Amino acid sequence: MNPHPVVVIGAGPYGLSVAAHLRAAGIPTLVFGQPMAFWQRMPRGMNLRSAWSATSLSAPGGAYSLDSYRATVGAPQQLPIPLPFFIDYGLWFQQHAVPDVDPTQVQLLSSEDGGFRVELADGRTVRASRAVVAVGIDTFEHIPEFASCLPASHASHTREHRDFSRFSGASVAVVGGGQSAIESAALLNEAGARVELIARAGLRWLKLHDYRGPGRRILYAPSDVGPPGLNWLLHFPLAFRLLPDNTRSAITRRAVRPAGARWLIERVVGHVRLTTHTSVVEAIPDARGVYLDLSDGTTRLVDHLVLGTGYRPAVEKVPFIAPSLRDRIRERGGFPVLNRWLASSVPGLHFVGALADGSYGPICRFVSGADVAARQIAAYAAREPAA
Secondary structure (H helix, E strand, O other): OOOOOEEOOOOHHHHHHHHHHHHHHOEEEEEOOOOHHHHOOOOOOOOOOOOOHHOOOOOHHHHOOOHHHHHHHHHOOOOOOOOHHHHHHHHHHHHHOOOOOOOOOOEEEEEEEEEEEEEEEOOOOOEEEEEOOOOOOOOOOOOOOOHHHOOOOOOOHHHHHOOEEEEEEEEEEEEEOOOOHHHHHHHHHHOOOEEEEEEOOOOOEEEEOOOOOOOOOOOOOOOOOOOOOOHHOOOOOOOOOOOOOOHHHHHHHHHHHOEEEEEHHHHHHOEEEEOOOOOOEEEEEOOOOOEEEEEEOOEEOOOEEEOOOOOOHHHHOOOEHHHHHHHHOEEEEEEEOOOOOOOOOOOOOOOHHHHHHHHHHHHHHOOHHHHHHHHHHHHHHHHHOOO
């Protein structure tokens, strides 16, 4: 028997789900990270776009599902799902399935004697037989070139905001055409800001996404990722990963195009100035705010620029992976190349969540992908003891 535990780095939906399955398989496991930390920093008033069926964390036998939590607390099924409800559910799952999460942050992950050395922020060091990187998307925000030199007083990414009330009375431009940008524009408007949403394409609305009619189970897989038809392929990532690289890339682009939930339409249209098919060419800081030069030849002067420009995961952006370890990880387009067990080219090193997108498909960007990731890693760890 290996004397060293498996270490899971991250305590969001993926980290907690993986840990729940590992422990149920009798595999000693340590989890480091603040439970549901990224979600707790999201803006107040936010709702989840995902369907109810696609929002449960994963434990063996379907234990501690979203329905189980709703029944336990006596709450009605809420659609869309309010962010606070999902956070409370995630913490409830953690308390029951993975009760002893260590909130200490990992400072350095390096290889040592065929296993791994984990250095913690409080000075402790842990030896691990296997490591699972489950860091979510928090460190992968994408800042476009035009905004890369703007000071924090003039521009910010949507991930930086928990409360938009400080922008009451201010003029704010939001850049982006996806759920994060559109919902941020709605929340800013409702907080009293004068808002313009600037999108380089037209706005797309997921008008069938919350369809609840008799054909729902035919149109949409339970994981709820992608448009009708494609979502059933994405629902089975073990099959999706076998497709040629070009085919996977094309399907991914089609499946996760920027779009907003239908329930945002009435909160945005007629309330927020919409400038579509337009890009920001240049953003110049000024004592009065930010000057924006747009591709349609017009200009704007706003108090603040909010970037709803999404996330671009890459191994090189994970701050705690030692350079010597990172150099051994085979990559493709910044993503680690993973096998069917979500294991990288470094034996015993697994990646889940958004970093698995390149091999497993876009289901890994959503909570619903945690189930297959957790099952695969636990099954592999149980049959293939690491160093």
